[in-house]
Amino acid sequence: MANMMLEMRNITKRFPGVKALDNVNLQVEEGEIHALVGENGAGKSTLMNVLSGIYPYGSYEGEILYQGEECRFSEIKDSEEKGIVIIHQELALVPYMTIGENMFLGNERGLRYGINWEETYTKANELLNTVGLREPSRTLVKDIGVGKQQLVEIAKALAKNVKLLILDEPTASLNEADSRKLLDLLLQFKKEGLTSIIISHKLNEISYVADKITIIRDGATIETLNNKTDDISEERIIRGMVGRELIDRFPKRSESHIGEIGLEVRNWNVYHPLYHGRKVVDDVSFHVRKGEVVGIAGLMGAGRTELALSIFGKSYGTNISGTLLIDSQEVNLKNTRQAIDKKLAYITEDRKGDGLILDNPIRINTTLAKMDKVSKNGIIDKDLEVIAANDYIQKLKTKCTSMEQVVGNLSGGNQQKVLVGKWMFADPDILILDEPTRGIDVGAKYEIYCIINQLVAEGKSILLISSELPELLGMCDRIYIMNEGRMVGEVMKEEATQELIMGQILKSSKGV
Ligand SMILES: Nc1ncnc2c1ncn2[C@@H]1O[C@H](COP(=O)(O)OP(=O)(O)OP(=O)(O)O)[C@@H](O)[C@H]1O
Ligand SMILES: [Mg+2]
Structure with missing residues (x-):
């Protein structure tokens, strides 16, 4: 039997008003690609944030065993030291820095006598080569597309001697060709012994790369499917995710x-x-x-x-x-x-950049594009705002604690729903x-398609x-x-x- 690399036992994580994770269990074997799937707001990113120490020990219940030893990370640096590296749902590269600078940010070469740029760029070029990116490491990040940025993130992880790579929706903004390239890279790294956890809503990709698939629903583990023994077709995964057939x-x-x-x-x-x-x-x-x-x-x-x-x-x-x-x-x-x-309305592909005000609640974001619909004589009528926000939360089945929840705390997919609601409200x-x-997620996509048809x-x-x-x-x-x-x-x-x-x-x- 292969070695168990990671075991997360009975993880429970609460936020004010929500239990985002409720006794979740996850077991990852060394050398496998393990997929984590579930609807928007199911708790996937939260689980990975617990693992990487972003939510420190003490802020959750349960235990984490990594390579046989119990871990109590208090910050992300602690998990990185052990070779656990997470690439987040929203890319975090600094646009006006070079690829090389980004790759070694917080992990600089030759610190004692200042940064060794020669070493930085040579090493960066080597790693870019490993991920198949032919772009000089002195190029500014803003000048390369998202597909390439994603590869830079992976090269950056490799620079940290990664043993367990976590990718949270790495292909969400990639086209099919770039996605395939990235998945093939993961498969290649797997041959070289790397263990990875991948989160994705693109279920065809999951069927393509995953050895095992853990399905999470409403903060609880539903099941783990093994590609050797179980059906891991998209239909089967969907059934686990949403609890019913989606015809x-x-x-x-x-x-x-x-x-x-x-x-x-x-x-x-x-x-x-x-x-x-x-x-x-x-x-x-x-x-x-x-x-x-x-x-x-x-x-x-x-x-x-x-x-x-x-x-x-x-x-x-x-x-x-x-x-x-x-x-x-x-x-x-x-x-x-x-x-x-x-x-005319334009629903942006960049919801964080210019779609939503992240530190404002759903209520305010919903009416943002058409405030005159909820104001009288220039004064906002909160009752009208409440009605509007509630209406779209229900129509789009947005998962939130209430309309007062700050948009930045919603899961990625649910932020997208708020954005769609905002523009529908503008009529x-x-x-x-x-x-x-x-x-x-697949279910919510269906809802959005229904709205388009309507x-x-x-x-x-x-x-x-x-x-x-x-x-x-x-x-x-x-x-x-x-x-x-x-x-x-x-x-x-x-x-x-x-x-x-x-x-x-x-x-x-x-x-x-
Ligand atoms: N900082 C926070 N404060 C309050 N609630 C939060 C916070 N972060 C996450 N949540 C809530 O926890 C739940 C799980 O969110 P999470 O981001 O883990 O979902 P997800 O499975 O990654 O979804 P998606 O597929 O949309 O990215 C959601 O209900 C979300 O609103
Ligand atoms: Mg997420």
């Missing part, structure tokens, strides 16, 4: 009533805000009808978010040109306020959804940007394909397949 991933839409054009964009051009010579959106034209869900497929960096933001009151880019029509009327939206007034006619289900049934226009092709194929009436700032194709629902879309993207790439 369809995408809700059926009642008869569609596609009407007039709601949003039209003609010959849209956008330049980079800092590098003015760089065109980010190149002569893009498209339209979305009322009652229609239109997707935009594309790889990371295709310019989809930049396109959406530049339309949404010029919130990105410089030297923007082109024509924007709402209900066939030409409009010039100079800022987000004007965009919201024209009943827009045209919604641009940018990766709306990132980090959201919105189009009411005649709203929906533009859906997503890196998950199955999501676009399952939800859209029509899909545009964008690559390197240009629209390179358009497919109707009936003819759309993953192969067709990927084929068009590759065909249009420069140099191919």
Whole structure:
């Protein structure tokens, strides 16, 4: 029998008003990839924070045995000394530092006589090589994409002599190709003896990499599945997670009533805000009808978010040109306020950056985009706020202690739900959804899809940007394909397949 690397016994963790973990047990054997799955708010991140000492000994009940010895970590440094390294759900690299500096932050080379930069960068390059990232370690982190940043995080973990690597939703913001690369890297490290724990809502990836899967529901361990002896299909995992069969991933839409054009964009051009010579959106034209869900497929960096933001009151880019029509009327939206007034909404992919006020409660965040709906003569009516917040908590099944819970304390997926609620409350006619289900569990995804269907049934226009092709194929009436700032194709629902879309993207790439 393989050696037990980690045993977490009867872990109970309370926050004011919530028992986030209730007697959770987790056993991880040396050299395996162990997946932790469960719905949003189930307690996955909390369990890993207990393990890594972020929640110190004494703030939880139960015990942690690591390599046979009981651990009582009082801070993250203690667990790192033992080779336990956690890569968090939200990446934590410093954008204006180099890759090398980030990798050795808090773990600097040659401290006694000052930092040894030569050693830092040589060692950094070696480790980047190990994770298959061909990027000089003197590059600033802000200049590389999220896929590469994730690899830097792993290289950083390797710099700390990691023995047990914990990855909390490492592929949430990665496209399929980058995700696969990362998972293959984990499999390669496994061969070399590394043990890892991975948290993910992408169940196909879990089936792909995991040796064992522990399912957590409402802060309690439900079961552990072993890929050698159990069925670890997505359907089986879902049954454990939600406690029932989920027959369809995408809700059926009642008869569609596609009407007039709601949003039209003609010959849209956008330049980079800092590098003015760089065109980010190149002569893009498209339209979305009322009652229609239109997707935009594309790889990371295709310019989809930049396109959406530049339309949404010029919130990105410089030297923007082109024509924007709402209900066939030409409009010039100079800022987000004007965009919201024209009943346009943009649900950001970056909920922490510019979507939510994290230290404010759900109640306040819900009405943020449309305060005049809850105020009279400029004074906010708290009763109206309460009604609105409650309404969306129920509609979206947001897991929280109450509407007064601070958004920053919600689990990642539940923060996303608050963001969706905020924009639904603004009652827009045209919604641009940018990766709306990132980090959201399968059940909650279904809820969000139901809401999309309900919105189009009411005649709203929906533009859906997503890196998950199955999501676009399952939800859209029509899909545009964008690559390197240009629209390179358009497919109707009936003819759309993953192969067709990927084929068009590759065909249009420069140099191919
Ligand atoms: N600092 C905190 N204060 C209060 N409650 C918290 C805090 N951190 C987490 N919680 C609560 O504990 C529960 C578990 O949260 P956790 O972040 O562990 O969920 P998760 O399984 O990681 O979910 P997700 O898939 O959405 O990331 C949630 O109900 C959350 O609201
Ligand atoms: Mg989490």
